[in-house]
Amino acid sequence: MQKEFLAALDKEVELLELNSQPNELYEPIRYLMALGGKRMRPVFTLLAYSLFKSDWQKAVQPSLSIEVFHNFTLMHDDIMDKAPLRRGKQTVHEKWNDNVAILSGDVMLVKAYDYLNKVQDLSISEFQYLLKRFNKTAAEVCEGQQFDMNFESRDDVSLNEYIEMIRLKTSVLVGFSMEMGALLAGQSQEIASELYQIGELVGLGFQLKDDILDVYGDPSKFGKQPGGDILANKKTYLLISAIQAAEGDLADQLDYWLSENNQETDKKVEAVTAIYNVLNIKEKAENEAKAYFDNALAKINSLNIAPEGKKLLNEFLSSLMVREV
Amino acid sequence: MQKEFLAALDKEVELLELNSQPNELYEPIRYLMALGGKRMRPVFTLLAYSLFKSDWQKAVQPSLSIEVFHNFTLMHDDIMDKAPLRRGKQTVHEKWNDNVAILSGDVMLVKAYDYLNKVQDLSISEFQYLLKRFNKTAAEVCEGQQFDMNFESRDDVSLNEYIEMIRLKTSVLVGFSMEMGALLAGQSQEIASELYQIGELVGLGFQLKDDILDVYGDPSKFGKQPGGDILANKKTYLLISAIQAAEGDLADQLDYWLSENNQETDKKVEAVTAIYNVLNIKEKAENEAKAYFDNALAKINSLNIAPEGKKLLNEFLSSLMVREV
Numbered sequence: 001m002q003k004e005f006l007a008a009l010d011k012e013v014e015l016l017e018l019n020s021q022p023n024e025l026y027e028p029i030r031y032l033m034a035l036g037g038k039r040m041r042p043v044f045t046l047l048a049y050s051l052f053k054s055d056w057q058k059a060v061q062p063s064l065s066i067e068v069f070h071n072f073t074l075m076h077d078d079i080m081d082k083a084p085l086r087r088g089k090q091t092v093h094e095k096w097n098d099n100v101a102i103l104s105g106d107v108m109l110v111k112a113y114d115y116l117n118k119v120q121d122l123s124i125s126e127f128q129y130l131l132k133r134f135n136k137t138a139a140e141v142c143e144g145q146q147f148d149m150n151f152e153s154r155d156d157v158s159l160n161e162y163i164e165m166i167r168l169k170t171s172v173l174v175g176f177s178m179e180m181g182a183l184l185a186g187q188s189q190e191i192a193s194e195l196y197q198i199g200e201l202v203g204l205g206f207q208l209k210d211d212i213l214d215v216y217g218d219p220s221k222f223g224k225q226p227g228g229d230i231l232a233n234k235k236t237y238l239l240i241s242a243i244q245a246a247e248g249d250l251a252d253q254l255d256y257w258l259s260e261n262n263q264e265t266d267k268k269v270e271a272v273t274a275i276y277n278v279l280n281i282k283e284k285a286e287n288e289a290k291a292y293f294d295n296a297l298a299k300i301n302s303l304n305i306a307p308e309g310k311k312l313l314n315e316f317l318s319s320l321m322v323r324e325v
Numbered sequence: 326m327q328k329e330f331l332a333a334l335d336k337e338v339e340l341l342e343l344n345s346q347p348n349e350l351y352e353p354i355r356y357l358m359a360l361g362g363k364r365m366r367p368v369f370t371l372l373a374y375s376l377f378k379s380d381w382q383k384a385v386q387p388s389l390s391i392e393v394f395h396n397f398t399l400m401h402d403d404i405m406d407k408a409p410l411r412r413g414k415q416t417v418h419e420k421w422n423d424n425v426a427i428l429s430g431d432v433m434l435v436k437a438y439d440y441l442n443k444v445q446d447l448s449i450s451e452f453q454y455l456l457k458r459f460n461k462t463a464a465e466v467c468e469g470q471q472f473d474m475n476f477e478s479r480d481d482v483s484l485n486e487y488i489e490m491i492r493l494k495t496s497v498l499v500g501f502s503m504e505m506g507a508l509l510a511g512q513s514q515e516i517a518s519e520l521y522q523i524g525e526l527v528g529l530g531f532q533l534k535d536d537i538l539d540v541y542g543d544p545s546k547f548g549k550q551p552g553g554d555i556l557a558n559k560k561t562y563l564l565i566s567a568i569q570a571a572e573g574d575l576a577d578q579l580d581y582w583l584s585e586n587n588q589e590t591d592k593k594v595e596a597v598t599a600i601y602n603v604l605n606i607k608e609k610a611e612n613e614a615k616a617y618f619d620n621a622l623a624k625i626n627s628l629n630i631a632p633e634g635k636k637l638l639n640e641f642l643s644s645l646m647v648r649e650v
Contacts, residue, residue, distance in 0.1 A: 019464075019468070021468070022468055022471040022472055022475060024471055024474075024475065025467060025468060025471045076427055076428070076431060079424075079427060080424040080427060080428065098423075099404075099405040099474060102401055102404060102405060102427060103401070103405065103467055103470060103471055103474075105431075106401060106430075106431075106434065106467050107463075107464050107467040107468075109431065109434055109435075110434075110460050110463045110464050110467070111460075111464070113438060113456065113460050114457070114460045117453055117456045117457055117460065122449065123449060124447065124448060124449040124452055127449055127452065127453070128442055128452070131438065131442045131456075132439070132442055135435050135436075135438050135439045135442065138432075138435045139344075139432050139435050139436070142350060142428055142431050142432040142435070143344070143346070143347055143350060143432075145428060146347040146349055146350045146428055147347055149349075149424060149428075150347060150349065
């Protein structure tokens with residue numbers, strides 16, 4: 001099922017309806033969309049849709065609105081974060097320039113609404129509700145990115161604040177992906193909202209996994225600079241937990257490495273990882289991620305849908321839980 | 326009528342439904358929207374709506390989608406153009422920083438769709454058509470901005486290319502403002518499209534007027550640095566016309582001033598304006614602007630609407646034609 005979804009989505013991405021001129025506006029969109037990624041969000045939409053209806057092909061184009069929106073946020077976030085690489089390739093603002101990445105991103109957001117507008121068979125009130133939920137989600141993702149940037153200059157970020165930030169920046173869109181699948185299939189707002197909650201929990205677990213993989217992932221598989229978060233002093237779940245747990249000599253060591261940005265990068269990553277290891281931070285984060293996934297699984301089991309549907313969702317979730325990339 | 330429209334729009338802008346947190350995301354939106362402006366676009370929407378229906382109050386919120394969208398483009402364009410001032414005040418990226426202006430602009434674009442979603446009484450196909458037209462217009466405005474930036478590094482921009490650029494960057498949104506008024510009032514796509522064409526012509530005339538005012542406007546009224554376009558070697562209708570018309574000694578003088586960016590700014594503005602005067606460039610541009618306005622007036626007169634409606638449109642157009650700000 002997932003493979004069929006992915007094939008249909010990739011085909012649709014190849015067909016991406018874009019003007020050709022001006023080239024500086026549309027080429028970066030094709031470039032970024034072609035870099036791939038897991039297409040996790042639209043797959044979730046198609047999964048949720050197919051819990052209720054079998055003609056999931058009808059939902060492919062509307063589901064792309066979420067993938068295009070997600071890639072738009074990547075294009076703009078990469079400018080703000082001055083990120084040189086995305087999925088192992090040059091970011092758009094690096095390959096072209098900041099202005100191109102700003103404007104190309106803008107038109108990409110418009111394009112996302114174009115794909116959302118490809119829904120069929122909804123009533124006006126159903127469609128306006130879908131659009132309202134899309135807008136709310138989109139605004140929240142921007143709020144999450146702003147909180148993330150604000151955290152850079154703050155030393156007192158709590159775990160609760162961090163979780164709320166990643167909920168906004170990452171999880172609400174995963175939640176909405178599932179909600180949208182239900183709404184496209186003509187389900188009630190209540191049922192759609194139950195799927196939203198499952199997606200939100202999955203998104204939280206997924207992001208915590210991401211924090212862990214950034215430090216402990218196999219670089220040959222994960223495709224990012226290992227320890228990038230450590231080098232950037234990024235206030236992840238791991239770092240915030242370590243700051244809270246470290247005492248005495250260990251706290252001094254952590255302080256030292258946080259203020260130390262000129263040493264060889266390998267040394268810093270190694271030293272901070274060692275502190276994480278002493279404090280069992282990896283286990284703590286894994287337990288937290290597992291708790292979110294377990295919560296999502298429990299909610300799936302209590303859904304009022306056919307057993308095959310539950311099996312489908314469980315399988316996809318399991319593949320996300322054991323992911324190494 | 327216009328005053329009533331403006332009062333209703335200003336009230337709605339004051340009520341602008343925005344979250345409060347994070348402050349860096351929402352404060353710049355309030356700031357930019359409060360700087361004012363003529364609100365020409367939503368006024369056009371309300372005007373067009375009231376040609377067909379008297380309850381124009383229903384169209385106020387949807388019409389704000391265009392004003393919010395327009396201000397979003399200003400926020401992002403000002404980053405790209407490195408503009409220090411907007412309506413005599415600091416631009417958002419100057420008052421805060423580039424990242425704030427990028428992200429706050431993004432959420433503003435989402436907010437525009439939120440206001441569009443406040444339409445009432447449309448069928449699903451009418452609403453999807455409206456959204457499709459909004460998206461097309463929004464993408465074209467971005468295309469216009471990209472062409473405008475591309476022109477900066479080109480010496481062979483023709484008048485036709487320039488007109489096409491301002492059509493995209495400015496006129497299509499004015500056209501859509503009127504089209505939207507008709508669509509909100511439940512008119513057919515054909516009638517809406519006739520109003521679009523009128524708005525597009527008005528937008529072209531309006532932008533040419535803007536080019537003229539940048540050189541010849543009364544600085545105490547126009548509120549921009551006089552001769553800003555000349556100092557930036559901006560390829561306006563005036564400069565392109567002058568390059569094409571200048572011969573011999575005059576062409577050499579123009580060349581000299583275009584390559585001269587270090588002299589006192591007053592001198593450059595004075596010298597290039599003097600060349601424009603010798604070549605009657607102001608008259609040429611005014612004739613061109615008048616031709617667009619006349620064309621719009623002719624189209625208004627051939628509209629199948631009540632005489633009072635035509636009178637209303639004519640009056641608003643006339644006020645734009647003689648504008649000094």
